[in-house]
Amino acid sequence: xxxxxxxxxxxxxxxxxxxxxxxxxxxxxxxxxxxxxxxxxxxxxxxxxxxxxxxxxxxxxxxxxxxxxxxxxxxxxxxxxxxxxxxxxxxxxxxxxxxxxxxxxxxxxxxxxxxxxxxxxxxxxxxxxxxxxxxxxxxxxxxxxxxxxxxxxxxxxxxxxxxxxxxxxxxxxxxxxxxxxxxxxxxxxxxxxxxxxxxxxxxxxxxxxxxxxxxxxxxxxxxxxxxxxxxxxxxxxxxxxxxxxxxxxxxxxxxxxxxxxxxxxxxxxxxxxxxxxxxxxxxxxxxxxxxxxxxxxxxxxxxxxxxxxxxxxxxxxxxxxxxxxxxxxxxxxxxxxxxxxxxxxxxxxxxxxxxxxxxxxxxxxxxxxxxxxx
Numbered sequence: 001x002x003x004x005x006x007x008x009x010x011x012x013x014x015x016x017x018x019x020x021x022x023x024x025x026x027x028x029x030x031x032x033x034x035x036x037x038x039x040x041x042x043x044x045x046x047x048x049x050x051x052x053x054x055x056x057x058x059x060x061x062x063x064x065x066x067x068x069x070x071x072x073x074x075x076x077x078x079x080x081x082x083x084x085x086x087x088x089x090x091x092x093x094x095x096x097x098x099x100x101x102x103x104x105x106x107x108x109x110x111x112x113x114x115x116x117x118x119x120x121x122x123x124x125x126x127x128x129x130x131x132x133x134x135x136x137x138x139x140x141x142x143x144x145x146x147x148x149x150x151x152x153x154x155x156x157x158x159x160x161x162x163x164x165x166x167x168x169x170x171x172x173x174x175x176x177x178x179x180x181x182x183x184x185x186x187x188x189x190x191x192x193x194x195x196x197x198x199x200x201x202x203x204x205x206x207x208x209x210x211x212x213x214x215x216x217x218x219x220x221x222x223x224x225x226x227x228x229x230x231x232x233x234x235x236x237x238x239x240x241x242x243x244x245x246x247x248x249x250x251x252x253x254x255x256x257x258x259x260x261x262x263x264x265x266x267x268x269x270x271x272x273x274x275x276x277x278x279x280x281x282x283x284x285x286x287x288x289x290x291x292x293x294x295x296x297x298x299x300x301x302x303x304x305x306x307x308x309x310x311x312x313x314x315x316x317x318x319x320x321x322x323x324x325x326x327x328x329x330x331x332x333x334x335x336x337x338x339x340x341x342x343x344x345x346x347x348x349x350x351x352x353x354x355x356x357x358x359x360x361x362x363x364x365x366x367x368x369x370x371x372x373x374x
Contacts, residue, residue, distance in 0.1 A: 050114065052114055053067070053114070055070045055071055055323060056068060057320065057361055057362070058079075058362055058364070059355060059361045060100055060359045061358050061359065064078045064079050064081050064086065065111070067079065070323070070327075075355070079116045082102075083100065083104070084103070084104035085102055085105070086102050087128075087360060088129050088359075089360040089371065091372070093135065093366070095365065096114065098113050099111070101124070101129055101130070101131040102121075102128065103128065108140070108142060108178070109121050124144050125180075127145040129143050131143075135193065138174065139172055139173060140173060141168050141181070142169050144167060165186065166187050166188035167181070182211075182213050182220075186209075187206030188202050188203070189203045189235070190233075190237075193238075198215055199221065200215045203235065208225060208226050208231050208233065209223050209233070210247055210262075211224075226247070226249060229254070229264065230249035230251065230254050231251040232250040233247050233249055233256075234248050235274070235370055237286075238279075239283045240279055244265075245260075246277055248276075251273075253293075254267050255268050255274055257304060268304050271309070272293035273291045274290045274291075274297075275317045275318075276318045276319055276370030278369050280325070284301055285307070287299075287319065289312075294311060295310060295312060296310040296319065296330055312330050312332060312339045313332030315332060315335070316331060316332040319369055319370055320367050323365040323367045325368075326342070327340055327342060327349065329361060333359060334357075336357060337352055337353045338361070
C-alpha cells in the first residue's frame with residue numbers, strides 16, 4: 001500500500017491556502033511568459049472549456065471541500081464553501097454544481113464546480129447534516145434541527161427523550177430557497193429515494209424508526225420501528241434493481257435487509273458501529289463502513305455472507321466507488337485521511353494523507369457510494 005501526500009499550492013474561489021507540495025504535470029505544454037501564479041489553473045483535471053471537472057472526488061472537511069484527482073490520487077485544491085463546517089455533500093446530475101450542508105452557519109452552499117466559486121448560500125436551520133439531491137437536479141433534501149431562529153417553518157414543537165426533533169428541508173437550488181418538508185423524526189440521518197421516485201425514505205436514529213413519506217406532498221405513509229432487530233438506524237440504500245433495501249443499525253452492529261414492500265427479510269451482523277452503506281453498481285455486493293470497528297465490510301447479496309473485511313482508519317463514516325468502479329475511497333475523519341481500496345480484490349491500495357477531519361465524499365461522474373448513486 002502506498003502513501004499519497006501530494007498537495008497543490010493553488011486556491012480557487014477564495015479558498016484557504018493549501019500547503020505547497022511538489023506536483024508533476026505531465027503531457028502539458030506551457031507557453032513561455034505565463035506567470036507562475038497561473039500555473040494553478042493547469043492543476044485541475046483536464047476538461048473542455050466550460051465543462052465541469054471530470055474524474056474527481058469532492059471531500060467535505062471543516063475547512064472546505066478538498067478536490068482529489070482520481071487519476072493520480074493527488075489533492076488538487078481546497079474550495080472555500082463560504083459557510084462554516086461543511087458535512088453533507090452532493091453533486092448535481094450534470095456535475096456543474098456542488099452542494100454542502102454547513103453545520104455551524106446553518107445553511108447550504110451551492111458551488112460552481114467549473115470556477116470553484118460559491119454562487120449562493122441558502123439558510124436552512126440549525127445543524128444541517130445529511131444531504132441528497134433529487135434525481136431531477138433541481139431540488140435537494142437536507143436534514144436539520146429546526147430550533148434556530150429564522151430557520152424554515154417548524155411542523156412540530158415537542159422533543160422526545162433520546163433524540164432531538166429533526167426535520168428534512170427541501171431546497172430549491174436555483175431559487176435559493178428552503179422550506180420544511182418532512183417532520184416527526186428524531187435525529188434524522190440517512191435519506192434515500194424510491195425507484196419509482198414517489199417516496200422518500202429516512203432513517204431516524206433518535207427514535208429507532210425508518211419512515212416513508214410521499215415525495216410530492218411530504219405526507220407520512222409508514223413508520224417502521226426497528227427496535228426488535230436493533231438500534232440507531234443511520235444509513236439507508238435501495239438496490240439498483242429496486243427490489244431490496246438495506247439499513248444500518250449502528251448501536252446493535254448489524255444491518256437489516258428489507259424487500260420492496262419494506263418487510264424485513266434478514267438481519268446481518270457486522271463489525272462495530274456500521275453507518276455508511278451502499279450497493280455496488282450491479283447490486284452483487286453491499287459495502288458497509290463499520291466505523292467503530294475500523295473496517296470496511298463487503299457482503300455478497302446472494303446469501304448475505306461476508307466476502308471481505310478491509311482494515312481502514314478511524315471514524316470512516318462515508319465512502320464512494322470511483323466512476324470506473326475500480327476503486328473505493330473511504331473518508332476517515334479521525335485518521336485525517338482517505339483510504340483507497342481495490343474494488344475487485346478488496347485490498348488496500350493507498351492512503352491519501354493530510355485531509356483534516358473528512359466527513360463525506362462524492363465523485364464526478366457520479367458513482368455508487370454511501371452519499372450518492374450513479
